[in-house]
Amino acid sequence: MSNFTFNSNSDSTNLAVPKLCDNRNNWSNYKPHIQKAMGSKGLWRHVQGTAIAPKLYAIVNGIPVLPDGKSEATEEQVEVKETRIIKFDKQEYLAQHVILSTTSTCLGAKIKDMKAAKEMWDAIKVDAITKSTLYLLDTEDQLASMKLSNSDDPKTHLAELKQHFQLMLQCHNNLIQMGSTLSDSRFNTIIMSSLPESYRPTLQMITAAERTSTVLGTSSLKKMKVDDLIAFFIEDAQHHVINDECTKSAESALAAHGKKWKKGKGGQGKKPEKPELDELCDNCNRPGHTKPNCWSKGGGKEEQGPRQKKSKKGEKKDESASVAEVKDEELFAFTCTSDYVTVAEALQVPKS
Missing domain, CATH: 1.20.1280 (Monooxygenase)
Structure with a gap:
């Protein structure tokens, strides 16, 4: 459904009015739109028939006279009267033009020869609601x-x-x-x-x-x-x-959180994968790592474990001290009363 757009000399505002459909099924929408649009341009009074047309001064002996029939109208009064008549005629014709432009060709043919906007509007209403x-x-x-x-x-x-x-x-x-x-x-x-x-x-x-x-x-x-x-x-x-x-x-936040976790701490790459538990170190014969990552002697990270502290001067411990520690780990001792001395000697338990 197309719209009809118009304006007037009073301002430059364009107003769109929906066209009345051939089957008139948009009458309830068309009526208030055209009423408000034409009312904003000062035309609705012509559609209702309440606009009063100004009349020319009567002519007596070729001279325009005032309503008293005796006093001669001045040129200024005649000019004002003619301006009002021209304005009224323009509004009346504009109202008729809007009505014709917003109706179908068939309905327009019925109302185009009518002399007043009110007459046109009354015919449209009867056609639409009857x-x-x-x-x-x-x-x-x-x-x-x-x-x-x-x-x-x-x-x-x-x-x-x-x-x-x-x-x-x-x-x-x-x-x-x-x-x-x-x-x-x-x-x-x-x-x-x-x-x-x-x-x-x-x-x-x-x-x-x-x-x-x-x-x-x-x-x-x-x-x-x-x-x-x-x-x-x-x-x-x-x-x-x-x-x-x-x-x-929520789904976007969850997806973003998953991507952030994959990047690892500080966003510097993915989180390192855990070592394979079935790997066996060629250096210490212990599972869970390889020789380049081994903390034991001979490994790639010898004495770099979290519990292998260096001395105050930063030097490594002697090999003799290491050997002594290993030997100490292989021995054990216990204290007993004199009643078990004989038993200990029989078992050849080393003395501490």
Whole structure:
């Protein structure tokens, strides 16, 4: 559906008015738009027929005279009067032009020869709101057949839901202005039946609340306002958008944390892998490392272990001291009373 854009000499503001569809199904949207647009330009009084056209001064003996019929009008008075007449005619023709430009070719052909904007507007109203009973029934069936498809993306679904409700409200308003007796209770039922299968749990909740007459703080669904029901579904869809955003944020944070852990301390590469437990050192014959990493004598990291401290001068211990330590580790001694001296000697236990 195209729009008609116009402005006036009073200011440079452009105003867009939706065109009236051939089937007039956007009448409820067209009417307030054209009323406000033309009212902002000072044209609506011409459409309503309340604008009073100024009259020229009467001419007596070829001289314009004032309303008293005796006093001659000055040139300034005549000029002011003519300026007012020109302004009125411009506004009247502009109002007629807007009406013709925002209607269909077929409807425009019916009203183009009318002499006043009010006459045109009255003809449009009669054409738009005077419909047969059969037409109203067809339009109600069209409203009842409107269905909203489901979308996996919560944001997309919210936008489609709002547009869906806007179209339904527009169609409902058209029906009311055309004389339909469609009740709000029936319209509420149509709204709920137009929603996708994913709303089944929500609809069951509303139905259960209806049985207890506590739907959203109202006494019953039959007394519930249409706007409140629509607001309820939109709020529910917005809640799903918020939950989806929170879930995505949590997953992003978890992924970022995993990448940071892989980099290791200070972000200087990956964390070193643990040595293989089945590796056997060729130097000390112990598992868990190899000769280049061995702390024992002869290994690549000899005496670099955490418990192998150096002397105060930084020198290594003597080999003799090391041998002595090894020998000491191989011996053991114990203290006993004189009653066991004989036993100890028999066992040849070395004396400490």
